[in-house]
Amino acid sequence: MxxxxxxxxxxxxxxxxxxxxxxxxxxxxxxxxxxxxxxxxxxxxxxxxxxxxxxxxxDSKEELFTEVLRLRDAAAVEITGPSPRDAAETLIRVVRHNATVPGLVHLYMALAVEGAVEGHPAQDYFQEHFASLSDWIEGEIRELQSDGRIKLQVQPEMLASIFMAAIDGLQLQWLHDPSIDMAERLSCLWNELILSPEQT
CATH class of the missing domain: 1.10.10.60 (Homeodomain-like)
Structure with a gap:
């Protein structure tokens, strides 16, 4: 036996x-x-x-490509550490790293569009990806709001959605114009939402 x-x-x-x-x-x-x-x-x-x-x-090349994105996300732990606390700064570091692997950024953006179609192998991945990121960023925003460090008194889920849209939007712009410093612009957006220490 x-x-x-x-x-x-x-x-x-x-x-x-x-x-x-x-x-x-x-x-x-x-x-x-x-x-x-x-x-x-x-x-x-x-x-x-x-x-x-x-x-x-x-099952298909689309499934393989989706699995590549899952592996890419797992590899991001090497950049962020296993339990990063600062969501925004961590994501800015990840975006800075993404500028060194344009092929993976292109793959991500292509599947982000294709994965919106019902039944596409990437659909579940992106739903999980966006939900996980949103929860993480929302958590940080709530903490900052409770400390009085967020300028805009907007619902955390809305701010998280805007920040995530900025990440993907900047990556799309960067594919068309690699001279754009994605991390710098994302950092500028985030810092403009947070009060300076003198204002807290």
Whole structure:
């Protein structure tokens, strides 16, 4: 009985490991080659698979691309730390880092639009992504409001939504004009919402 269990687990574990390897290769390929330059063929070659072999581990290329975004988010922990407290400043650091990987920014923005279509593999990812970010930013805004440090007496969820829109809007502008300093502009927006120490 135990031997049969090991036999069952072996191929499954290898499949999970290979799927993760493909996902990591796809992330690196997008970062290196860009959204237009990265192809399933190149990802497959890097993984020692055929394109059909890649799609054995993912239902579609859209699912693979969505998984790349999930992996990108997990990698952001290396930038932010496991439990960042300052939501705004942390997100500004992430946006600054994003400027070094335009291919992943392009992928994110492309799937953000496509994922709005009902049934798209990225739909759940973006709903979770936006809800998580919103809760995090709202929490910080509530704390700042209770300390009297927010200039605008607006509902936290509204301010969080505006700040998130600024992040994605700046990334879209930056794809069209890489001379834009996204982090600087985002920092300017946030700091304009917060009272100076002399005013508190």
């Amino acid at each position: 135990q031997m049969q269990e090991v036999k069952t687990r072996g191929p499954y574990a290898k499949g999970v490991a290979k799927r993760e390897e493909v996902r990591q290769i796809a992330l690196e390929t997008f970062a290196r080659r860009g959204y237009r330059g990265a192809t399933l063929r190149e990802i497959a070659d890097e993984a020692g698979l055929t394109v059909a072999g890649v799609l054995h581990y993912f």
